[in-house]
Amino acid sequence: MKEQSAEKLRKLLQSAIEPLEERELKSDLWPRMLQRLDQQLIRPPWFDWALAALVLVWFFLFPEVIPVLLYQL
């Protein structure tokens, strides 16, 4: 009885959810992949920004370190 009911639900699901007619990939996705790679590789990671912000805050709070740092460079 339980199995019959499960089978009924399966049939209902199969009729309600649209069947897939075309399962083949129609176009090559490599150009899109390259685009995605370019976008992501150009964007600096978030911790680079965080580090830069930290350095700026440090300079703002202790401006006397700037000449020391420049001398060291």
Place this chain on the structure above:
Amino acid sequence: MELLEHFALGDLEAFETLFRQFQGRVYAWILCIVRDAGTAEDLTVETFWRVYRARTRFDATRDFGVWARRIATNVARDHLKAVRREVSLRQNETTESSGGSAPDSAVQRDIQDAIRPAFRRLPARLQAVATLALIEERPYSEIAQALGISVAAVKSREFRAVRLLRKKLKRLGVEP
């Protein structure tokens, strides 16, 4: 050095070769779960982006296809989660059950109309299993491998999906 080792070291040409070799399979698998060609294409690119990012963690002695399929399943599941939230919002606005005296085909249509959103509102991990097991009728072992869980866990998720779906349909006045 073999192709997979080159890929793990970040060789873009090796990645391209793998991409071209596996894009069709990954796309078809994602399509089975999300059931929309455009979305499946986007998610295929997203999958390979995650594959590329995780290349250093890839063990070149293992099967690339299995690994990519597992990542694809996670990507598709993330998508289902997002869709589920949207469907929930829409569903809150319009929840109506059907009348009992309509002709058979109309009743059938009403039932189908009730099932679709109820199915889309299943938790993503249950929905993915239900789609693959109940609609696509894929073998449990294949689903288990793609999800990285045991066959028993797949059966359990399928059972929970069916139970939850029944409950949701009952609430909408449909008794499957």
